[in-house]
Amino acid sequence: MTELHGKGVSGGVAVGRVKFHKQDDLCVKRRHIEDAAAEKERFEKAKELTIDELKELYDKALREIGEANAQIFEIHQMMLDDPDYVESILNFIEKQNLNAEYAVAVTSDNFAEMFSSMDDEYMKGRAADVKDISARLIRNLMNRSGNGTDSEEETIIFADDLAPSETVQMDKSKVLAFCTAEGSANSHTAILARTMNIPAVIGIGSELSEEFDGREAIADGFSGVVYIDPDEKTREIMLKKRDEELRKRELLQSLKNKDNVTLDGQRIEVYANIGGLGDLGAVLANDAGGVGLFRSEFLYLESSDYPDEETQFQCYKTVLERMSGKKVIIRTLDIGADKQIDYFELGKEENPALGLRAIRICLTRPEIFKTQLRALYRASVFGSLGIMFPMIISLEEVRQIKHIIEQVKKELSDEGIPFAEDVEIGIMIETPAAVMISDILAKEVDFFSVGTNDLTQYTLALDRQNPKLDAFCDTHHKALLRMIAAAAKNAHENGAWIGICGELAGDTELTEVFLAMGIDELSVSPALVLPLREKIRNTHIESKDKLLHDILN
Numbered sequence: 001m002t003e004l005h006g007k008g009v010s011g012g013v014a015v016g017r018v019k020f021h022k023q024d025d026l027c028v029k030r031r032h033i034e035d036a037a038a039e040k041e042r043f044e045k046a047k048e049l050t051i052d053e054l055k056e057l058y059d060k061a062l063r064e065i066g067e068a069n070a071q072i073f074e075i076h077q078m079m080l081d082d083p084d085y086v087e088s089i090l091n092f093i094e095k096q097n098l099n100a101e102y103a104v105a106v107t108s109d110n111f112a113e114m115f116s117s118m119d120d121e122y123m124k125g126r127a128a129d130v131k132d133i134s135a136r137l138i139r140n141l142m143n144r145s146g147n148g149t150d151s152e153e154e155t156i157i158f159a160d161d162l163a164p165s166e167t168v169q170m171d172k173s174k175v176l177a178f179c180t181a182e183g184s185a186n187s188h189t190a191i192l193a194r195t196m197n198i199p200a201v202i203g204i205g206s207e208l209s210e211e212f213d214g215r216e217a218i219a220d221g222f223s224g225v226v227y228i229d230p231d232e233k234t235r236e237i238m239l240k241k242r243d244e245e246l247r248k249r250e251l252l253q254s255l256k257n258k259d260n261v262t263l264d265g266q267r268i269e270v271y272a273n274i275g276g277l278g279d280l281g282a283v284l285a286n287d288a289g290g291v292g293l294f295r296s297e298f299l300y301l302e303s304s305d306y307p308d309e310e311t312q313f314q315c316y317k318t319v320l321e322r323m324s325g326k327k328v329i330i331r332t333l334d335i336g337a338d339k340q341i342d343y344f345e346l347g348k349e350e351n352p353a354l355g356l357r358a359i360r361i362c363l364t365r366p367e368i369f370k371t372q373l374r375a376l377y378r379a380s381v382f383g384s385l386g387i388m389f390p391m392i393i394s395l396e397e398v399r400q401i402k403h404i405i406e407q408v409k410k411e412l413s414d415e416g417i418p419f420a421e422d423v424e425i426g427i428m429i430e431t432p433a434a435v436m437i438s439d440i441l442a443k444e445v446d447f448f449s450v451g452t453n454d455l456t457q458y459t460l461a462l463d464r465q466n467p468k469l470d471a472f473c474d475t476h477h478k479a480l481l482r483m484i485a486a487a488a489k490n491a492h493e494n495g496a497w498i499g500i501c502g503e504l505a506g507d508t509e510l511t512e513v514f515l516a517m518g519i520d521e522l523s524v525s526p527a528l529v530l531p532l533r534e535k536i537r538n539t540h541i542e543s544k545d546k547l548l549h550d551i552l553n
């Protein structure tokens with residue numbers, strides 16, 4: 001038995017025979033051409049043909065994996081028309097009298113190199129996209145058709161790398177798993193594998209060799225291990241793992257595209273929490289109704305200096321676009337306490353959890369806050385945006401925030417930059433102070449989102465970072481549940497809606513209680529969306545008043 005180790009990017013266990021997928025070797029030659037105008041025309045024709053093919057692929061993907069995932073082929077069409085990409089190709093043809101195939105190949109290498117060297121993981125993943133569209137373009141210039149990959153048998157596909165279009169073109173009913181030598185967790189192939197629920201292991205390296213073609217294998221997309229010619233014991237363990245997973249998946253799959261409605265007809269939104277673009281694949285694969293908390297501070301934590309407006313804009317825009325009109329709630333910078341960033345030079349504090357953190361930093365350093373708000377409002381035209389503010393304790397803070405928002409909107413208007421008028425403004429309820437004045441605060445905002453992680457720590461006076469306190473931490477403490485109930489009542493009586501985005505939102509022992517309180521939205525980690533949906537759909541509440549009375553008294 002041989003073990004290959006890579007990175008599991010799409011869960012599941014596959015057992016079957018290996019099929020080594022060879023990438024079409026395009027072997028582009030550099031040639032001097034006489035007639036640059038004719039060569040340009042040949043390029044334009046091939047480009048049009050490629051765009052037509054991508055339109056067909058988009059339709060196929062739309063049918064098989066849904067609009068959000070099919071979008072990559074729209075993006076590919078746009079990439080092919082990108083002025084910088086096209087200009088680079090035309091320059092090679094016109095200025096250096098080089099053949100179109102070579103012009104495309106060199107441009108592709110340059111662009112892929114540029115993407116690969118970017119800090120942002122999502123942008124790094126775009127290197128594979130530019131190579132994919134360029135290879136298609138070159139094939140059309142050479143009048144070659146793509147590499148047929150479908151086989152009669154169900155197989156585990158091994159490849160050096162797989163382009164998104166190759167992945168989509170394959171007959172999914174014949175693919176048991178994808179295993180590649182290269183690839184990144186954020187590549188669209190990884191995202192597509194997750195969406196199609198096909199186990200995938202990437203980054204195996206040169207160990208993944210063509211000599212495994214036709215051999216028996218087991219691919220474990222959870223652990224990232226691939227077993228070639230597995231022994232009996234491994235086979236037995238892995239088959240058990242596969243069957244358990246399949247049973248769980250079937251149950252969860254049957255819940256996709258279903259409403260989050262209780263047996264007695266109460267509806268609640270189930271959204272997902274994310275820390276960055278890398279989590280979006282899981283949000284979509286688990287069919288979340290929106291993003292209920294984007295912890296934007298990760299953008300700052302991953303960077304060695306303040307991320308500028310453009311970097312932030314691109315990131316927020318991408319989230320909004322990929323969520324295709326579903327609600328996306330982005331929380332403004334929440335650092336301090338356990339999330340320290342050197343370049344903020346916050347200095348040492350005796351009690352950081354009670355210190356200069358979150359909105360307090362933003363209001364004392366408005367230039368940082370304004371940069372983020374400008375990026376958010378600029379991105380707002382690309383989807384349905386909500387912005388929320390962490391660690392609120394007073395009405396004055398909310399008024400100050402709204403004043404700064406007005407300044408930002410005015411600046412953008414004066415500069416002729418569009419922004420959406422219907423951006424929802426919300427605050428996090430994570431301090432007892434915010435709960436106690438939630439009737440007053442609700443009049444100022446569109447929504448509340450209860451941050452139960454901090455609300456628990458501040459209500460019970462238990463440092464959330466201190467493991468020694470675990471024994472004292474009762475996450476179902478009546479004080480906490482009463483706080484949430486009070487915030488919900490005050491929100492609804494004063495025209496705001498209310499969600500929960502702390503970890504407690506995913507605690508299915510409390511789902512009935514939250515429903516009885518009239519909570520409008522629960523935002524949980526992507527993997528909990530479908531289990532929570534299952535819980536909601538199996539819930540029937542006889543009497544909400546009685547349930548609340550019993551639990552809160």
Ligand code: PEP
Nearest residue numbers: 430451452453454501502
């Ligand atoms: C919370 O406090 O519950 C919350 C969602 O915010 P964070 O965990 O990022 O502090």
Ligand code: MG
Nearest residue numbers: 430451453454
């Ligand atoms: Mg918090």
